[in-house]
Amino acid sequence: MPSLILTRLRQGKRTLSFPETEPVLPERFRGLPMLDQARCPSGCTSCADACPTDAITSNGDLQIDLGRCLFCPECANACPEGAIRFTSQYQLAASNRNDLVLTEGETLQLAGRLAEQTHRILGRSLKLRQVSAGGCNGCEADVNVLNTVVFDLGRFGIQFVASPRHADGLLITGAVTQNMRLALEKTYQAVPYPKIVIAVGACAISGGPFRDHPEVLNGSDSIVPVDLYVPGCPPHPVTILDGLLRLVGKIKESRATPQVAAVLKPKETG
Numbered sequence: 179m180p181s182l183i184l185t186r187l188r189q190g191k192r193t194l195s196f197p198e199t200e201p202v203l204p205e206r207f208r209g210l211p212m213l214d215q216a217r218c219p220s221g222c223t224s225c226a227d228a229c230p231t232d233a234i235t236s237n238g239d240l241q242i243d244l245g246r247c248l249f250c251p252e253c254a255n256a257c258p259e260g261a262i263r264f265t266s267q268y269q270l271a272a273s274n275r276n277d278l279v280l281t282e283g284e285t286l287q288l289a290g291r292l293a294e295q296t297h298r299i300l301g302r303s304l305k306l307r308q309v310s311a312g313g314c315n316g317c318e319a320d321v322n323v324l325n326t327v328v329f330d331l332g333r334f335g336i337q338f339v340a341s342p343r344h345a346d347g348l349l350i351t352g353a354v355t356q357n358m359r360l361a362l363e364k365t366y367q368a369v370p371y372p373k374i375v376i377a378v379g380a381c382a383i384s385g386g387p388f389r390d391h392p393e394v395l396n397g398s399d400s401i402v403p404v405d406l407y408v409p410g411c412p413p414h415p416v417t418i419l420d421g422l423l424r425l426v427g428k429i430k431e432s433r434a435t436p437q438v439a440a441v442l443k444p445k446e447t448g
Contacts, residue, residue: 193330194416197429201416202294203266208249210267213240215282217261223255228256229385231380244270244278244286245383245397248411271421275383275399277382278409289368291427296372300346303335307369311398312364313352316412317379319410321351322337325414338421342366347374348402352379353388366402374425376406378418383407416418 194201203209218240226234233246234253240261253262269288271279277287291297310318325338339345342365353390354362366375377398380386385396398404408421423429 180403182235184332193328193333194328196416196419197423201268203268203414203416207268207414210260210270210286211242211244211247211249211280212263212265213242213254213280213282213343214261214263216380217257217259217431219259222258224256224258225253225262226398228252231384231389234262239281241281242264243384244272244280244409245275245407246380246389247408247409248380248387250411268414268417269420270410270413270417271406271424273406275404275407278383278407288431288436289421289424291430292374292405292425296374297427299372300374303346304348304426305337305344305421306338306349307340307342307365308338308349308351309314309358309362309365311350311352311358311382312355312394313379313381317382317410320412320415321349321378321418324419329421331422334423334426334428341345342368343370345373347376347405349376350382350398350402351380353376353385353391353397354401356393356395359395359401362398362401374405375402375420376395376408376425378408378410380409380411380414382383383409386411 223236226236229252231246231248233243235241254264270291273285273289292300309319309334323329347369348366375398377383382398385394388394389396395401406420406421406425410417420429
């Protein structure tokens with residue numbers, strides 16, 4: 179027993195102090211993209227052609243759909259003028275699907291708090307049933323890690339439960355396949371009112387790289403109403419946590435500010 183106590187003292191506190199302090203993210207972390215239309219050569223479609231999910235359109239105004247974006251560096255590497263660059267902005271969750279579609283100069287409208295009546299019921303204690311609706315286990319792993327001592331999701335009153343009948347809402351990951359449609363519908367129906375739905379990852383939002391496949395339904399909101407969209411492939415655990423805390427009103431700022439974020443320059447090729 180004395181050795182265990184000494185070991186625990188040496189280890190110290192492992193839980194992040196987020197959201198009181200900013201998290202320390204890896205240097206190579208790719209967050210909110212920054213668009214610079216002025217650098218985009220007329221008629222150039224290099225970035226759009228390189229995107230594996232058609233998240234970028236360059237006809238006229240340069241536009242990116244974060245709900246489809248895999249946050250891979252292909253667009254940034256393909257652009258000869260650096261019109262697309264990734265920042266270190268980890269706050270990405272939005273309440274509305276349309277808010278994830280950005281053009282140059284637009285500031286991402288981050289997720290807001292639940293509606294007053296729903297927040298009064300769920301704001302202090304939120305129980306979620308996680309549904310993997312055809313996932314690769316990437317988003318599932320980053321959701322599961324929120325339960326570890328590092329993130330300690332339970333300290334915010336948010337927990338995952340085994341039964342939808344004990345839940346306040348669903349957290350959906352995966353491409354939402356035809357094979358999982360009935361299971362998702364029944365799970366949603368089993369959650370008592372008022373209930374919420376959270377779509378985590380590009381697959382759950384839009385179908386991701388499997389979009390428009392005949393066995394994929396192109397996102398959770400084709401089956402159930404979604405209250406929170408968390409883009410990424412997979413989203414970083416801090417991005418997911420930030421979205422959840424905004425939903426329950428523990429983080430209240432409403433806009434991301436990529437102008438103050440560090441910019442990751444595309445990899446030079448030669």
